[in-house]
Amino acid sequence: MDIFHNNPLFTGVRQMLGAFAKQQMRPIAAKHDQEESMPWELMKSAQALGLTQSALLDGRKKLTGVEEDPDPKKPKSQARLAVAASEELAWGCAGIALALGGSGLASSPVARMGTDEQKAEFKKLLSGLDEKGHIKVAAMALSEPATGSDISGLKTSARADGDHWIIRGSKQWITNGQSANVFVVWAQTEATAGRAGIKGFIIARGTPGLVPGKKETKLGIRASETAQVHFEDVRVHKDMMLGIAGASESSGGLADTKKMLDSTRPVVGSQATGIARAAYEFLLDRVRGGSLNGTPMASHQHIMFELAEMNMEINSSRLLAHRAAWMADHHIENVAESSMAKAHGARTAQYVTTRAMVLLGEEALEPGHPVEKWYRDAKIYDIFEGTGQIQRRIIAKHLTGTNPT
Numbered sequence: 252m253d254i255f256h257n258n259p260l261f262t263g264v265r266q267m268l269g270a271f272a273k274q275q276m277r278p279i280a281a282k283h284d285q286e287e288s289m290p291w292e293l294m295k296s297a298q299a300l301g302l303t304q305s306a307l308l309d310g311r312k313k314l315t316g317v318e319e320d321p322d323p324k325k326p327k328s329q330a331r332l333a334v335a336a337s338e339e340l341a342w343g344c345a346g347i348a349l350a351l352g353g354s355g356l357a358s359s360p361v362a363r364m365g366t367d368e369q370k371a372e373f374k375k376l377l378s379g380l381d382e383k384g385h386i387k388v389a390a391m392a393l394s395e396p397a398t399g400s401d402i403s404g405l406k407t408s409a410r411a412d413g414d415h416w417i418i419r420g421s422k423q424w425i426t427n428g429q430s431a432n433v434f435v436v437w438a439q440t441e442a443t444a445g446r447a448g449i450k451g452f453i454i455a456r457g458t459p460g461l462v463p464g465k466k467e468t469k470l471g472i473r474a475s476e477t478a479q480v481h482f483e484d485v486r487v488h489k490d491m492m493l494g495i496a497g498a499s500e501s502s503g504g505l506a507d508t509k510k511m512l513d514s515t516r517p518v519v520g521s522q523a524t525g526i527a528r529a530a531y532e533f534l535l536d537r538v539r540g541g542s543l544n545g546t547p548m549a550s551h552q553h554i555m556f557e558l559a560e561m562n563m564e565i566n567s568s569r570l571l572a573h574r575a576a577w578m579a580d581h582h583i584e585n586v587a588e589s590s591m592a593k594a595h596g597a598r599t600a601q602y603v604t605t606r607a608m609v610l611l612g613e614e615a616l617e618p619g620h621p622v623e624k625w626y627r628d629a630k631i632y633d634i635f636e637g638t639g640q641i642q643r644r645i646i647a648k649h650l651t652g653t654n655p656t
């Protein structure tokens with residue numbers, strides 16, 4: 252049963268994006284994977300569908316034609332829509348899906364913590380085309396060469412200087428890091444304040460001292476750009492700091508950063524589910540028409556049990572992502588549920604793609620085979636947006652109230 256069978260909003264979005272994924276993403280997926288190139292032309296046509304780079308700030312209207320109830324206390328549908336959309340797009344190609352939605356990592360904290368002026372400035376920096384004729388994208392720069400899972404040790408510093416902050420440091424593994432027209436950069440504003448002193452800053456490309464660095468070569472999701480970014484005494488006006496100055500967890504600091512991740516983790520889990528579904532459907536198709544040792548593949552119990560197991564895991568991952576998103580839409584704290592969705596989705600993607608490789612045999616080892624690509628794409632989901640171990644720490648803390656050592 253489709254969990255959305257009674258809801259035309261979700262069904263409509265899934266059908267529209269499912270068709271987009273099939274007709275426009277799948278045909279170019281292998282090319283962008285091999286070339287490690289961003290799908291700039293497709294990104295333009297996706298904008299026309301409402302998949303804008305500032306979608307999180309635009310609300311759901313562009314994608315669905317329906318306005319969200321402006322009352323902040325009323326239930327929303329944005330998180331569930333994002334989860335439903337992500338599965339479809341990642342089914343088409345996870346790397347391209349990240350290229351289409353990577354700016355959401357940066358627009359998420361702006362939507363959450365930004366003032367009206369900051370939101371307007373952020374959207375202005377994302378409007379129009381850049382000098383290459385590409386649509387403009389954003390980057391969220393938190394991770395550093397020595398700081399990934401534990402962000403409290405962040406080395407990038409922000410020093411107050413009159414009406415400005417001076418940002419100094421280097422970021423690594425930043426999605427859209429080379430091409431972004433606007434960055435949300437996280438820096439420590441008070442050396443001794445720990446997590447509470449970490450603030451986000453909106454910085455435009457071209458600001459003196461902001462230097463995009465080396466682009467990384469990756470195992471998977473190769474249509475999405477990942478790069479280093481350096482900040483060499485970058486001067487940013489104090490109005491472009493998210494939250495308020497001062498080291499308190501409630502002032503728009505790291506606590507809000509972590510809440511931002513609670514909203515993106517179900518989406519990431521859902522992307523992983525999309526990869527798993529792609530590999531599962533490929534295998535199912537093969538089993539329906541194929542034979543093994545002279546008898547139909549579908550008559551072999553070991554194959555059918557594998558398919559049943561995959562189907563159960565995919566459904567579990569989807570339901571976990573939708574539960575976490577439903578909680579977000581109903582303003583219910585969902586820290587542990589978001590982590591479950593992300594960790595389970597990542598595990599399902601790796602499990603299904605690995606088993607599909609085994610069942611298909613040698614053909615799936617050929618470079619360029621779709622299952623070989625999905626197998627490579629799946630791995631990253633256990634690393635970014637909090638590794639599998641970090642998600643389990645969060646869930647465990649929720650169970651007992653204490654952090655495991």
Ligand SMILES: Cc1cc2nc3c(=O)[nH]c(=O)nc-3n(C[C@H](O)[C@H](O)[C@H](O)COP(=O)(O)OP(=O)(O)OC[C@H]3O[C@@H](n4cnc5c(N)ncnc54)[C@H](O)[C@@H]3O)c2cc1C
Nearest residue numbers: 391392393394398399400424425426634635636637638640
């Ligand atoms: C393709 C890609 C895109 C990315 N995009 C962005 C982006 O746009 N912006 C951004 O800021 N970052 C981005 N990242 C960075 C990503 O968020 C980090 O790689 C991730 O947080 C893990 O950090 P790390 O690589 O430094 O690993 P580490 O934190 O060094 O962890 C190494 C290993 O130790 C384990 N570990 C660490 N701490 C603990 C603990 N307390 N308990 C148990 N195990 C632990 C981890 O699970 C992992 O297995 C991206 C990464 C990739 C690969």
